[in-house]
Amino acid sequence: MTEQLHAGIAEYKIGHAPQTLAALGLGSCVATVIYDEEHHLGGISHIMLPDSTAFSASQTTNHAKFANLALPEMVTALRQAGATGPLTAKIAGGAQMFKTASTQLNIGQRNIMAVEATLAQLAIPIVARHVGGTQGRTMIVDLVDFSTMIRIVHDGTIYI
Template sequence: MRIGIADYKISQAPNNLITVGLGSCIGTLIYDERSGIGGLSHIMLPDSRPFEKRSTVNAAKFANLALPKMVDEMKRQIRFPHFKAKIVGGANMFNFDNNTQNVGARNIMAVEETLKQLRIPIIAKHVGGSNGQTMVADLETFQVMVRIVHQETVYL
């Protein structure tokens, strides 16, 4: 099942969840091993607050909105969830030296903080760098394959 930019999907084993084009964006897999249910979010931006005055905001675009929303949906499907997370992405695609301009670094911090607030431990991550990535999550094993542009594949 493919997840686009600024979107998330929830599925169950034996399905795979796939998102491509993770540059400064973050792919966040949240899963419950007992139920075999997982959700994958492709977050573009760290914080929705600068966009609050707009009439419509795509919650799936922002770390502070997408992750709580996805977790709430998953909780409706799982009786006693024990969530874990794996995150991928957050590259510095434009070689900015400071974190205020580096959207990737800000996305990493926002996802980590949101997961901390949700009390979901991050058990593996492949973040930073300067190359785009593709994330494939196997909901049977919860192994994540990370294909990195011009580099070797990594498994989490």
């Protein structure tokens, strides 16, 4: 049986094939998987908040919580683990879990935008996404071939 590494909320994990990576129970959080196809090496982050700039230094000690800190740190960890090839990404999550008229309070959409902006700054293309909506998801990634399963609450399974 293949080992599955789970990234909990505000965590990231790095793995090598034949491992799989997973982020379970994504609501407004965004899972980002970054993959080196040449080395079958990847990382998955379970991002909770878009950006750390509104918080004090003592509130940002867990970099994995924030898109603007987690993704650059995860890329560094991937490079240290042996990723030398071009990197690509897939993202999932960012649902609007509660009805609100305020776009400022739609943390899911803000998380999506922050992940996309951070990946663009890192020059990592997003090759697939399943984001937004109002339903929770789980993302599971096979590091052998980068196949990615998304389980959608009350709506089945898709592959991106």
